[in-house]
Structure formats: C-alpha cells, structure tokens
Amino acid sequence: MIRIGLDARLLAYRREGIARYILELATRLPHVIDDPEVRLVIFQSRKDLNTRIAGPRVQTAYVWTPPHHRWEQRTWPLEIVFRRVSLLHSPDFIPPFTGSFRKVITIHDLHFLKYPDFMTAESRRYYAGQIEQAVRVADHIIAVSQTTRADLMAYFGLPSDRVSVVYEAASAVYRPLPPAVAREALERLGLEQGYILFVGTWEPRKNLPMLLRAYARLLDRRPEAPPLVLAGRRGWLYQEILEWPHRLHIVDRLRWIEGPDDPTLAALYNGAAFLVFPSLYEGFGLPAVEAMACGTPVIVSDRGALPEVVGDAGVILPAEDESRWTEAMEALLEDPEARERMRRKGLERAAAFSWDRAASETWEIYRRVLGR
Known part of the structure; x- marks a missing residue:
C-alpha cells in the first residue's frame, strides 16, 4: 500500500487563497487517482472538525502540529512518519525538512522575496527564511503559472524538469447567476x-x-x-x-x-x-x-x-x-x-482553467515522483 499525504491543515483557519487550493485538490484527487494500491491521506488539524473530505481511497489523519508554528519542523515530521506516507504534498510550500518520504511542494508566488517590505517581519522570517531549504529538499515543485515558474528558475537556478506548471481555476460557485x-x-x-x-x-x-x-x-x-x-x-x-x-x-x-x-x-x-x-x-x-x-x-x-x-x-x-x-x-x-x-x-x-485538470496533472506529478 502506498500512502500519499496532502497537508490540509490550513483548512482549519480559512477558506480563501492557499486553503481554497487545498480544498479543491483534496476533493478532486480521490476521483483521479487510478492506482488501486494508492491511498490519499488528508492531514487535517485537530481543530478542523467541520471539513469532511470523502472519496475512494481517502483517509483522514488529524494532527496536533499547527501550520506556521515555531516548533513545526520538530513535531510535524514525526506525525507524518507515524502515518507511513511515501510522499507528502505541501501546498503552502514549506515541507518538513527531514524524513525519508518524497516531497512535492506548491509555490504560489515569490512575493516575500520580490516585495519583502509588504509583509510583517514575522511573516517575512517564516517564508523568506525557509524558501531556499524548501526548494532544496523538494523532489518536485509545482508552480501555479509560467510566471511563477520563471521566477523560481531565475531566483534559484532550478533545472526546468524540477518545476511543473499546474494552473488554478475558479471554483464551481463562480458562474453567471440568474x-x-x-x-x-x-x-x-x-x-x-x-x-x-x-x-x-x-x-x-x-x-x-x-x-x-x-x-x-x-x-x-x-x-x-x-x-x-x-x-x-x-x-x-x-x-x-x-x-x-x-x-x-x-x-x-x-x-x-x-x-x-x-x-x-x-x-x-x-x-x-x-x-x-x-x-x-x-x-x-x-x-x-x-x-x-x-x-x-x-x-x-x-x-x-x-x-x-x-x-x-x-x-x-x-x-x-x-x-x-x-x-x-x-x-x-x-x-x-x-x-x-x-x-x-x-x-x-x-473555461480554459479547470480544477479537474489541475487534480489530474497533480496526480501525474505524484506518479512520476514515485516512479509509478
């Protein structure tokens, strides 16, 4: 049995931005993963008792470590290892820096490097202080646009085969209304x-x-x-x-x-x-x-x-x-x-952007990283 983890802890705190990205992927990935040996493990905060993500081959793991916590890099890897995942996808781009499992991260933008004065000092330390190590330990990086991919390659000198573009999309609720x-x-x-x-x-x-x-x-x-x-x-x-x-x-x-x-x-x-x-x-x-x-x-x-x-x-x-x-x-x-x-x-x-397509392309990246 192969377990793929998705870090969904942010869902306990908000529903927009990166949390929306997580929710859309989490609800669609179970329906595009076509390998019977794969299980999708959704890591959710113990505070998040209202979000229920169902689907074939889905397991929910409630964890103690909150996102962006100062002890995150000490306790979060232990919780992941306990669930025996082969790959962890970190949509908020900061993965555990330790652990033998494969690591996929999504980087949504590099505003913390391009416009550091537009952030609080605390947020600047969290993001800008960890991005280089995050990029270094990631087995593969997902960028949400060609622009972000180009920024990543320019800032960190990454080879093109380490960064894939998977576009986001509008959720189904956003449509012409009567x-x-x-x-x-x-x-x-x-x-x-x-x-x-x-x-x-x-x-x-x-x-x-x-x-x-x-x-x-x-x-x-x-x-x-x-x-x-x-x-x-x-x-x-x-x-x-x-x-x-x-x-x-x-x-x-x-x-x-x-x-x-x-x-x-x-x-x-x-x-x-x-x-x-x-x-x-x-x-x-x-x-x-x-x-x-x-x-x-x-x-x-x-x-x-x-x-x-x-x-x-x-x-x-x-x-x-x-x-x-x-x-x-x-x-x-x-x-x-x-x-x-x-x-x-x-x-x-x-209509050119689709969350179903994003989920399918993300699954193909998981498959490639796992060598399946």
Whole structure:
C-alpha cells in the first residue's frame, strides 16, 4: 500500500487563497487517482472538525502540529512518519525538512522575496527564511503559472524538469447567476447592480492606494460614477490603506465588505460593472479568473501572472499609472457593448482553467515522483 499525504491543515483557519487550493485538490484527487494500491491521506488539524473530505481511497489523519508554528519542523515530521506516507504534498510550500518520504511542494508566488517590505517581519522570517531549504529538499515543485515558474528558475537556478506548471481555476460557485438570485443577494448588502468591484486582501501588494486615487479622479470627471466596492479581508499592514479614503474625501463612495462567503462573493462578481485588480504582483490572480467565470469584465495590472492568466479577455494596464486606470474605468462605464464583448471573452478564457485538470496533472506529478 502506498500512502500519499496532502497537508490540509490550513483548512482549519480559512477558506480563501492557499486553503481554497487545498480544498479543491483534496476533493478532486480521490476521483483521479487510478492506482488501486494508492491511498490519499488528508492531514487535517485537530481543530478542523467541520471539513469532511470523502472519496475512494481517502483517509483522514488529524494532527496536533499547527501550520506556521515555531516548533513545526520538530513535531510535524514525526506525525507524518507515524502515518507511513511515501510522499507528502505541501501546498503552502514549506515541507518538513527531514524524513525519508518524497516531497512535492506548491509555490504560489515569490512575493516575500520580490516585495519583502509588504509583509510583517514575522511573516517575512517564516517564508523568506525557509524558501531556499524548501526548494532544496523538494523532489518536485509545482508552480501555479509560467510566471511563477520563471521566477523560481531565475531566483534559484532550478533545472526546468524540477518545476511543473499546474494552473488554478475558479471554483464551481463562480458562474453567471440568474439575475433574480444576484439581485436578492445584493439587496441584502444594500447594493444595486453596476458598481465597480475590487476583490482581494487589503494589503500593500494589492496596490489599493493607487486604485483609490484613480477612483477619486474618476469621481472628479464623472460625479455620478457608481460606488467602488472592496470585498476581502484585512491583511498585512492594512492600516495605512484605510486612511486613504479620508485623505481623498471619498469615504461615502466606498463600500467595504469584509470576509464575504462564496455565494455572496459570486453575487458581488455578477452584480459588478467590472472588476479592477491593480495588484503589484500575483503568482496567479484568482479574483480575475473568478470574475471572468461569472461573466464580469476585468481590468488588471501588467504585473506578475495577470497578463498570462487574463490573456486578451481583459484590459491590462501599467500598475502605477493612475490616469490610465481612471480613463479605462470611465471608458468601460460608458460602453456597454465593450463590456458585453469582454463578458463573452472572459467566460471563454475562464473555461480554459479547470480544477479537474489541475487534480489530474497533480496526480501525474505524484506518479512520476514515485516512479509509478
């Protein structure tokens, strides 16, 4: 019997970002693993009693070691060895540095190396302080875009055969909704359709001060412009971001929606005139794909993997050119035909990304690393 472990401890703490990646893989891998001798062991936190991952050949192992804990490298390897796994996949990219089992890691981006000032000192120490050893001990590395793969090879001089690209995708909940369903959800939030939407963590890397300045310019040129809705959660160093609306005198034109669940976020995408996503760096850019999957036009920055992911389905702008962002927002608001063209192209582009395909490609990597 061969046991493949998947580190799913983050599911006890959140459902977005890397945790979403884990959940999508964990629910699909059991259905694509076609080797009768393989069992998938889902390592979950003992705090996580609500997540049930079922499927053929699945075992759940509840463990004590929390992710990102200072004793993680001492206790986590022991818990894995106890379950006798042949391979462990670490989606949060920091694997156990000891243990004779094979190690596959997923690296979502290198923002902690490219933009270290955009993180707290504690987070910087955890990620940047361990990345070199993580890369060294990994038998194979999964990158979520060609951009991230190129960054990895440039930073660490990795040979091309050690890094594979497996794209992420929008979850099934993100799709065009019947107008009445979206309208009902928006009414509960006190919103009318046609607003401008940002989705993401409120942190410096997301470039929100530039977006807020560009939106203030839009209001100067077009006072009747719709509100800007910012959906997400507070992240690293968010306090200064929250000061900008006061400086720009646009507080009453913004709506902050903190921690929306998936159905609410899907309704927010559906009700938006378009998504604005001016991030300074993304290893993939899931909000752009989620928006396109809902039929919502997107305006994104030219940084990181966003041009790769959006392709010709959206508007791509220099990340720090606020006048261009103002002009693009104004142009889309005034051109419903352009929005409709982008809606169709976005749906087609989003369909190119699939979690089922991601699970199949991940299983093929496991198989290759195990020599099966």
